[in-house]
Amino acid sequence: MSTPTTQAPGGRGLQGSVRQRRADPLFRVVLAVAASSVLLLLAAMIIRTSIEAWPVFAKEGIWGFLTGTEWSVGTSRSEVTGSYGAWPFIYGTLLISLIAIVFAVPLSIGIALFTNELAPNWIRRPLTSAVDTLAMVPSIVYAFVGMYFFRIEVWAPVGQRIADTPLGEVPFFSGPVLLSSYWSAANILAIMILPIITAICRDVFAQVPADEKNAAYAMGATRWEVMSKIIVPHSFSGIVGGTMLGLGRALGETLAVAVLIGSTRDMTSSVFQPGDAMTALIANTFQDAHPEAIWALLAIGVTLFFITMAVNIVARLIVARVNLRVGGGATV
Amino acid sequence: MSTPTSTPTAATHENRPSLLVTSPNGRRRARISQLMTGVLLLTVLAALVPLAILLWQVISNGWGPFSWEFLTTVEPLSYRDTGGGYLAGIVGTLYMTGVAALISVPLGLAAAVYLNERPKGRYASVVRFFTDVMTGVPSVFVGLAVYALLVSGSGGLGLGFGTLAGAASLAIIMLPIVVRSSEEMLRLVPADLKQAAFGLGARQWQTTLKVTLPAAAPGLTTGVILAVARGAGETAPLILTALGAREVVLRLTGAPQADIGLLMLDGFRQPFEGGIQRAWAGGFTLILITLGLSIIARALARRSQI
Amino acid sequence: MDHRTAMARDLDHGQPPDGAPDEQAAQQHAPGTEPAHHAVHISIDQVSVRYGAFTAVRDVCFDVPRNAITALIGPSGCGKSTLLRTINRMNDLVPGATTTGAVTYNGEDIYAEGVDPVEVRRRIGMVFQKPNPFPKSIYDNVAFGPRLNGRKRDLDDLVEHSLRRAALWDEVKDKLAQSGLSLSGGQQQRLCIARAIAVDPDVILMDEPCSALDPIATLRIEELMKDMASEYTIVIVTHNMQQAARVSDLTAFFTVDMDNERQERTGVLVEIDDTDTIFTNASDPRTEAYITGRFG
Numbered sequence: 001m002s003t004p005t006t007q008a009p010g011g012r013g014l015q016g017s018v019r020q021r022r023a024d025p026l027f028r029v030v031l032a033v034a035a036s037s038v039l040l041l042l043a044a045m046i047i048r049t050s051i052e053a054w055p056v057f058a059k060e061g062i063w064g065f066l067t068g069t070e071w072s073v074g075t076s077r078s079e080v081t082g083s084y085g086a087w088p089f090i091y092g093t094l095l096i097s098l099i100a101i102v103f104a105v106p107l108s109i110g111i112a113l114f115t116n117e118l119a120p121n122w123i124r125r126p127l128t129s130a131v132d133t134l135a136m137v138p139s140i141v142y143a144f145v146g147m148y149f150f151r152i153e154v155w156a157p158v159g160q161r162i163a164d165t166p167l168g169e170v171p172f173f174s175g176p177v178l179l180s181s182y183w184s185a186a187n188i189l190a191i192m193i194l195p196i197i198t199a200i201c202r203d204v205f206a207q208v209p210a211d212e213k214n215a216a217y218a219m220g221a222t223r224w225e226v227m228s229k230i231i232v233p234h235s236f237s238g239i240v241g242g243t244m245l246g247l248g249r250a251l252g253e254t255l256a257v258a259v260l261i262g263s264t265r266d267m268t269s270s271v272f273q274p275g276d277a278m279t280a281l282i283a284n285t286f287q288d289a290h291p292e293a294i295w296a297l298l299a300i301g302v303t304l305f306f307i308t309m310a311v312n313i314v315a316r317l318i319v320a321r322v323n324l325r326v327g328g329g330a331t332v
Numbered sequence: 333m334s335t336p337t338s339t340p341t342a343a344t345h346e347n348r349p350s351l352l353v354t355s356p357n358g359r360r361r362a363r364i365s366q367l368m369t370g371v372l373l374l375t376v377l378a379a380l381v382p383l384a385i386l387l388w389q390v391i392s393n394g395w396g397p398f399s400w401e402f403l404t405t406v407e408p409l410s411y412r413d414t415g416g417g418y419l420a421g422i423v424g425t426l427y428m429t430g431v432a433a434l435i436s437v438p439l440g441l442a443a444a445v446y447l448n449e450r451p452k453g454r455y456a457s458v459v460r461f462f463t464d465v466m467t468g469v470p471s472v473f474v475g476l477a478v479y480a481l482l483v484s485g486s487g488g489l490g491l492g493f494g495t496l497a498g499a500a501s502l503a504i505i506m507l508p509i510v511v512r513s514s515e516e517m518l519r520l521v522p523a524d525l526k527q528a529a530f531g532l533g534a535r536q537w538q539t540t541l542k543v544t545l546p547a548a549a550p551g552l553t554t555g556v557i558l559a560v561a562r563g564a565g566e567t568a569p570l571i572l573t574a575l576g577a578r579e580v581v582l583r584l585t586g587a588p589q590a591d592i593g594l595l596m597l598d599g600f601r602q603p604f605e606g607g608i609q610r611a612w613a614g615g616f617t618l619i620l621i622t623l624g625l626s627i628i629a630r631a632l633a634r635r636s637q638i
Numbered sequence: 639m640d641h642r643t644a645m646a647r648d649l650d651h652g653q654p655p656d657g658a659p660d661e662q663a664a665q666q667h668a669p670g671t672e673p674a675h676h677a678v679h680i681s682i683d684q685v686s687v688r689y690g691a692f693t694a695v696r697d698v699c700f701d702v703p704r705n706a707i708t709a710l711i712g713p714s715g716c717g718k719s720t721l722l723r724t725i726n727r728m729n730d731l732v733p734g735a736t737t738t739g740a741v742t743y744n745g746e747d748i749y750a751e752g753v754d755p756v757e758v759r760r761r762i763g764m765v766f767q768k769p770n771p772f773p774k775s776i777y778d779n780v781a782f783g784p785r786l787n788g789r790k791r792d793l794d795d796l797v798e799h800s801l802r803r804a805a806l807w808d809e810v811k812d813k814l815a816q817s818g819l820s821l822s823g824g825q826q827q828r829l830c831i832a833r834a835i836a837v838d839p840d841v842i843l844m845d846e847p848c849s850a851l852d853p854i855a856t857l858r859i860e861e862l863m864k865d866m867a868s869e870y871t872i873v874i875v876t877h878n879m880q881q882a883a884r885v886s887d888l889t890a891f892f893t894v895d896m897d898n899e900r901q902e903r904t905g906v907l908v909e910i911d912d913t914d915t916i917f918t919n920a921s922d923p924r925t926e927a928y929i930t931g932r933f934g
Contacts, residue, residue: 140565354757
């Protein structure tokens with residue numbers, strides 16, 4: 001197509017100059033590469049860590065690694081000599097995350113209902129910002145204030161109260177109540193995941209059709225009845241999605257847990273005693289670890305990645321489906 | 333007028349009690365509703381009280397040791413000693429966050445433009461989905477992965493601990509936030525504007541760089557600032573990538589880098605008053621940086637809506 | 639209809655409304671006395687609604703007779719829906735909305751101190767523009783209100799009765815467990831009527847109940863309304879003048895009062911009268927203009 005006009009000065013021909021015509025395809029390639037970088041990074045991260053961790057999985061077996069309870073670190077630079085059972089850490093992570101969810105979900109639902117349905121207009125925005133601010137506080141600050149204030153003034157005393165009730169007879173709630181414990185770690189997690197669950201709840205509650213709420217009001221439902229019988233049931237899957245997102249955050253939270261869980265190798269049955277968690281183990285032992293132990297930490301990291309990934313994917317699928325359904329309904 | 337349809341019937345609805353006479357059931361329900369209003373208010377307090385305590389603790393404990401000396405000197409050799417400051421950490425945090433922003437912002441914006449140009453494309457939805465998922469990847473795992481990819485000599489690039497590795501881990505954490513917030517903002521740019529540019533004979537790259545991005549600039553800035561705030565507040569991945577230092581480090585690679593969070597972690601886990609004091613001031617600095625950035629971001633967002 | 643106290647007050651001209659007939663009507667039927675049929679059931683006295691600084695509807699006065707159908711018509715933006723929502727205090731739910739004036743129901747001011755809006759809505763039910771069944775089964779939709787009221791037993795009879803009353807029973811009796819959303823639009827709207835009836839109100843407000851329905855479904859709802867008028871006082875807002883002419887006993891015509899200086903549009907009542915009179919021999923020229931299609 002090299003007719004003379006293409007070379008005309010100023011690109012007056014309809015074909016334009018070759019350089020200009022190539023600009024857009026090039027631009028699109030750059031954009032596509034940038035978009036793909038997310039996928040490439042995810043793939044690179046998981047592949048590299050899995051390869052590095054492989055010797056540990058190979059020695060213990062994947063099942064053995066996940067369920068083993070003995071963690072004694074070797075000092076080799078080239079082979080796996082210690083024994084690596086991750087169950088105490090997986091158990092700790094799951095336990096504190098679940099407790100955090102139990103505390104945070106009802107609170108989040110309550111905050112979102114209050115913000116959307118009860119708060120006067122002028123207070124909504126400040127309230128929303130305040131809760132969002134909780135998400136902006138760095139986790140090292142949570143860890144610090146948790147260690148020097150909350151565990152001493154709030155969590156341990158409350159834990160002691162619980163251990164003193166008949167519940168204390170149950171091994172799960174038995175004393176003594178220590179300052180650094182599953183309990184303290186779970187409590188800080190509850191505060192830290194509150195904002196994200198609240199944000200999702202606010203969004204899904206706001207999507208409940210006004211028609212439905214009005215229908216219930218017109219039948220003489222009270223405000224609480226509209227909230228509990230219309231808004232919450234209508235938002236159920238969104239709440240589940242928000243809960244899963246919060247769970248994902250709790251599973252992966254590192255420093256606050258590393259500082260507050262107490263880091264002992266023994267799995268204790270009481271929540272008021274110290275334990276350990278996957279993220280805490282990585283953060284607390286990495287700096288002094290021999291190469292062999294680093295592989296083991298990478299194996300813990302890979303395990304953590306797959307658990308949080310599964311939780312996050314389920315959460316995102318639920319949240320996406322909720323939005324889709326609402327969007328579809330709105331266009332009708 | 334005749335009464336066409338309304339034949340009088342048995343007076344089932346007449347002689348009803350006054351509106352003021354509520355049934356016991358109605359009273360009970362009204363009480364429950366009031367009670368639950370109180371309960372919901374308590375849940376709000378359950379979030380606001382910890383926030384207030386947190387900020388109060390950091391400000392009241394951190395304000396005292398926060399000083400010019402704190403900002404301009406490095407820590408003394410022993411945690412027992414008072415005085416000294418976090419200069420090394422402040423430099424390291426700003427340095428790594430800055431480099432991370434240089435990596436993640438252009439990349440994230442380009443990815444957002446890609447997603448915005450194909451709102452319904454299949455590949456775009458896959459990317460969008462995994463970007464969302466990536467916001468949930470534990471930051472400590474990102475640290476491990478960057479260690480395995482960049483720091484470690486066996487199989488990785490072998491760059492060693494340092495600024496670049498730390499910045500890379502922060503960039504990976506910031507990237508999905510930049511992508512998703514930017515895409516939301518780009519979507520708000522009216523299609524007419526782009527059509528107008530195309531109508532004037534602008535090419536796609538010209539339209540994007542000269543029309544779409546500038547039109548969305550205030551919103552994009554908000555998203556970027558929030559992502560930077562998030563990166564500046566991250567500490568966990570830096571344990572595995574920057575490692576920490578006590579001196580000011582300006583090298584990009586080859587020497588471990590300091591960070592405010594890392595210095596705090598070392599300081600407040602030691603039973604020495606000097607280190608703890610400096611950690612409070614460090615916490616105060618971090619809160620200033622992250623909350624300051626997020627307040628700026630929100631203010632920008634508010635202005636751009638008007 | 640000699641008890642009718644339709645006061646067509648032309649507020650456009652700023653005439654001070656004299657409330658005497660309304661007061662008389664209200665006093666005649668104070669609680670405890672035996673109200674005659676077609677006695678005043680609801681009396682609206684100088685009602686205005688403001689949203690912030692904007693006045694949506696101003697100084698409306700008229701009476702709604704018992705067990706009859708009263709239609710509110712007028713061009714869009716004339717405040718008829720807003721006015722309808724003052725009758726069961728639904729406007730209370732709109733942030734920033736203030737209602738002034740008095741709405742008297744069975745001789746009681748529903749805006750009086752100590753009146754619970756929830757109690758008002760239990761007596762004065764409402765059907766909305768778009769059919770809005772809850773995403774629950776047909777049975778649970780109808781049983782929703784009674785359950786709120788603490789009724790746990792004998793719901794079957796009540797559900798059947800309400801569905802029969804809404805002329806829906808024969809169509810749904812075999813699929814009560816199906817979702818209310820599985821019904822056609824017209825059926826959904828009758829389900830909403832059944833749901834409103836189940837709470838045992840004596841007034842039912844209908845806000846353009848047929849605007850989302852096809853003509854056949856519309857006719858069925860209209861027949862149902864005529865049938866229900868023997869037991870219920872019905873107030874219907876409609877865009878459709880033919881519908882008002884077909885079903886209502888009384889018609890109130892609203893219009894928009896333009897204030898050019900303040901750039902404000904406010905709804906006002908022009909007149910209320912027998913439907914026949916409104917449609918054949920309206921006293922206000924604006925009503926006639928609207929009805930004959932010269933404006934609207």
